[in-house]
Amino acid sequence: QSVLTQPPSMSGAPGQRVTISCTGSSSNIGSGYDVHWYQHLPGTAPKLLIFGNSNRPSGVPDRFSGSKSGTSASLAISGLQAEDEADYYCQSYDSSLSGSVFGGGTKLTVL
Amino acid sequence: EVQLLESGGGFIQPGGSLRLSCAASGFTFSSYAMSWVRQAPGKGLEWVSAISGSGGSTNYADSVKGRFTISRDNSKNTLYLQMNSLRAEDTAVYYCAKVRGSVTTSYWYFDLWGRGTLVTVSS
Numbered sequence: 001q002s003v004l005t006q007p008p009s010m011s012g013a014p015g016q017r018v019t020i021s022c023t024g025s026s027s028n029i030g031s032g033y034d035v036h037w038y039q040h041l042p043g044t045a046p047k048l049l050i051f052g053n054s055n056r057p058s059g060v061p062d063r064f065s066g067s068k069s070g071t072s073a074s075l076a077i078s079g080l081q082a083e084d085e086a087d088y089y090c091q092s093y094d095s096s097l098s099g100s101v102f103g104g105g106t107k108l109t110v111l
Numbered sequence: 112e113v114q115l116l117e118s119g120g121g122f123i124q125p126g127g128s129l130r131l132s133c134a135a136s137g138f139t140f141s142s143y144a145m146s147w148v149r150q151a152p153g154k155g156l157e158w159v160s161a162i163s164g165s166g167g168s169t170n171y172a173d174s175v176k177g178r179f180t181i182s183r184d185n186s187k188n189t190l191y192l193q194m195n196s197l198r199a200e201d202t203a204v205y206y207c208a209k210v211r212g213s214v215t216t217s218y219w220y221f222d223l224w225g226r227g228t229l230v231t232v233s234s
Contacts, residue, residue, distance in 0.1 A: 045206070102158060104155045
């Protein structure tokens, strides 16, 4: 059971917009700690998509956006493309655990 | 080229020990904290341990505390993870990751990852 909760799977057609949620608690996201997002294709190195809730590293398309409110955060992907099919993970800090925590991951399928 | 390359994974019996290495290149290694993150088969990512750029500060997930030791050799641009008293539940792909932010605060994330090395603990 992951500290941060994500939907196990989501899907969308090419061109559509999908939003992946990440729900935490008062000891992590709810305490104001920032949320970061990663994209992971099996067998490859995970890739940073969003840092500090809503910031994109250089090279990440603006189709990817992040937001945070209360005890939750979201990753939105607009204009879905076949290459977006991957696993997505949120990450934050937890004060009870005194360390970094990840969501369980969301497998995104592009129909 | 900026990259991280893990090595040292393999098959080990429960109770055994293994040391993982991560060779860094393309950036000033000593300027950045580093971390290990693992992924068990069919599971999500789990943060394992982190170390400051100087090596003076370390932290661990409760699941490995007292059994794993993170260290680094800045003269060799290499990160290590010494794993002792290994259990079946330690079976995972272990990723090395470069940290942005400070591991002595609450703000840090991973901006560069390696491709991982597989550790299998089984009798």
